Amino acid sequence: MPRVIVFDEFGGPDVMHIVDEPIPTPASGEVRVRIEAFAVNPLDLMMRSGASPAPVPLPHARLGIEATGIVDAVGPEVTGLSTGTPVILTAVADPVAQGAYAEYTTVPASQVIPRPTELNVVEAAAIWVAFSTAYGALVETAAMQRGDRVLINAATGAVGRAAIQVAREVGAVPIALTRNSANEDELFNIGAAAVIATDRDNLIETVGHHSDGVGVDIILDLVTGPGQRQLSEVARTGATLLAAGFLDSRPAPAPARTVKFHRYKGFVHTLDPEVVGRMATFLSAGLRRGALRPTVDTVLTLDQIADAHRRIEAGTHRGKIVLTVE
Structure with missing residues (x-):
């Protein structure tokens, strides 16, 4: 059996x-x-x-x-x-x-x-959750547009890597956030426009440098917890903050700035056949071009x-x- x-x-x-x-x-x-x-x-x-x-x-x-x-x-x-x-x-x-x-x-x-x-079979088993989460959060929920500056927390994880590629495919500017500067080359190879490593860089100063002092348009927080408040400090007023992870189970304080806050749950979209159709079309097009992997x-x-x-x-x-x- x-x-x-x-x-x-x-x-x-x-x-x-x-x-x-x-x-x-x-x-x-x-x-x-x-x-x-x-x-x-x-x-x-x-x-x-x-x-x-x-x-x-x-x-x-x-x-x-x-x-x-x-x-x-x-x-x-x-x-x-x-x-x-x-x-x-x-x-x-x-x-x-x-x-x-x-x-x-x-x-x-x-x-x-x-x-x-x-x-191949192994790649097919590994692609859907990460890319549907990244696409659902950034495109369907945050309405990411070409030129948007997107800060991606926990960028070396599966969803973070997918989010970098999805942002690139749309024409946005993915800024990868990682704890370890040793990950920098790998994140640039995936498609990050900039890499911020918390063991080396000051988050607020570095985001200011990469956003002309304005702040980012979208934050994809794949960790949540108390660190979310500091992330909100680098958002422009009216930016979108997406809490799409649960690596830190501690409560997250209120954002430091006025942002559009969404707690993203993937099943909201993956159980909707119309959204799944859009996700599949986006994924297939990116795979054909070699932009998504x-x-x-x-x-x-x-x-x-x-x-x-x-x-x-x-x-x-x-x-x-x-x-x-x-």
């Missing part, structure tokens, strides 16, 4: 284990996907540890919101998709029950898109899932950790 990763209690990576389950049958409007590879995201670690903002019923909880695979079966009322089609999952609305850490899963047919031919740190196998979670907890990864399903 197919293998599925589950956990019966909250805790460290070792609470996850593999069980055998029957192949699921797609309901009306659903497709069954044979998973070829999936990526690990911070939300997975929060769910497994018991820190998820949404309740996770135990036992036998699943994980996984990002994957690619082959349509293996279609349920009644499904049109436009056939078996054998390579797809990317655009949303797993109930990862506890249908998570992608498995050999098979079922999802509504509206929550998959054809896999771009420019991507996911960064993959490590490729492991399904039975190495605990090692994958440990690597993310250690904070040593650069890009996505992807697990192949063999």
Whole structure:
């Protein structure tokens, strides 16, 4: 029988284990996907540890919101998709029950898109969450325009890297913020117009230099917490501040300046077929031009899932950790 990763209690990576389950049958409007590879995201670690903002019923909880695979079966009322089609999952609305850490899963047919031919299986598993988050926050929510100066916090993470590329593709000016100046060359290679390293640079002075003293138009904060107030100090009046991360769970104080504040949640857009269509079109165009590309740190196998979670907890990864399903 197919293998599925589950956990019966909250805790460290070792609470996850593999069980055998029957192949699921797609309901009306659903497709069954044979998973070829999936990526690990911070939300997975929060769910497994018991820190998820949404309740996770135990036992036998699943994980996984990002994957690619082959349509293996279609349920009644499904049109436009056939078996054998390579797809990317655009949303797993109930990862506890249908998570992608498995050999098979079922999802509504509206929550998959054809896999771009420019991507191999590993890249396809690593691209959607990061780029849909960056696009959804910057384009759909902040209405980013050509020439906008965009400050991107935690720029070396998967979403930060995607945001740099999305901003470049639109014609905006991505300013990457990182804690370590050793990341500078890598961030410039991704497409950053400027890099601010907090171990070397004064944030306010350096942003002033790169914004002609005006401040930035958009801030994408992928950390949040108390540091968000200092970020708001480098915004121009009326700028947009997007809180799209949760690396720091401490409360964030009120912004220091008058900004348009949004707490961005990706599912608002990834469960909307019209927005997903725009995201997919943008992604496909950028891939064809070679302007967009996911960064993959490590490729492991399904039975190495605990090692994958440990690597993310250690904070040593650069890009996505992807697990192949063999």
